[in-house]
Amino acid sequence: MSNISFEVTFRGDTHRISLPSDETVSSLCTILEELTQVPSSAQKLLFRGKKIGASQEGVTLAHAGLRDGIRVQMLGSTTQEIDALHSTESGYHKKERILRERALKPQIKLRSTGSSSVSATQYRFHQLESLGHLPDPSTALARLSKLANDPAIQHIMQQHKFSVGLLTELAPHESPGLLGLNVGAGQAIKLRIRTDAYDGFRPYLEVRRVLCHELAHNVWGEHDNNFKELNSRLNKEVAEFEVAQAHGTHYLADVRGTYQPSSNEEDEALVHVLGGNSTLLSDSVEDRRRRALEAATSRLKKQEEELEQSCGTTKPPSAT
Secondary structure, three states, rough: EEEEEEEEEEOOEEEEEEEHHHHHHHHHHHHHHHHHHHHHHHEEEOOOOOOOOOOOOOOOOOHHOOOOOOEEEEEEEOHHHHHHHHHHHHHHHHHHHHHHHHOOOOOOOOOOOOOOHHHHHHHHHHOOOOOOOOOOOHHHHHHHHHOOOOOHHHHHHHHHOEEEEEEEOOOOOOOOOEEEEOOOOOOEEEEEOEEEEEEEEOOOOHHHHHHHHHHHHEEEEEEEEHHHHHHHHHHHHHHHHHHHHOOOOOOOOOOOOOOOOOHHHHHHHHHHOOOOOOOOHHHHHHHHHHHHHHHHHHHHHHHHHHHHOOOOOOOOOOOO
């Protein structure tokens, strides 16, 4: 059989090959591996709309369609590049495995002795964890710590006896579109605290609202009426707690200055929810507060509907 002479181009380099027409494609791939350091199994040879590779056992160059003068384009990653990729993936998957194992560990059950100090220890976030493979993990951990130690969040956890094994973050690339996830009814809660571009962090009060939503999943898994009622109660209790603190009422500790209402109108509405001496208010003020309350309630309802669409607790996360 006569020889076939052709050119194989790979990343700007051209290799001139001359082989008998009855030589196999796998033999060609072996030669190209020596020339380019691309493993035979990773090579893709493209020419005239065809694609061939080492997997075509026993196929000759002639049967594959190679002829004199043909230019072949080769695609593939070198052994060094593949090893580097595997090393990176191995590190990433190892961290993910550790996080999953920690999230699935049984919760620590503390026996109640009637002491308030035991309750404070039991109803809390038992572990905080940022994702070390993402930028600025120390800042992320500080954000998680702020959420875990938020006086209003601590208040509702004591009130409803919530205990969470792990509070960690949900990377934007893991499950695009999700803002929160409750694993195992409180074994772990994951929150999207970062922006999609990893160039900063999402507003604190928005993340805290997601946290309230996920805490409600400690009790109810589905977004049914039971869940919505509890979730609404948690948000109301957080607001009432902070308004009470702003007015000097003590629930757990003196945390004046922590209340950050989204608007003056909503602040007025929340004060009205807490009650007061209505006989001292004129009808116009009552009307204004009623309208503010209706507006705030409508706003909260809309925000909750949006949160339900971005909560992965009752549906499997999207594959990435």
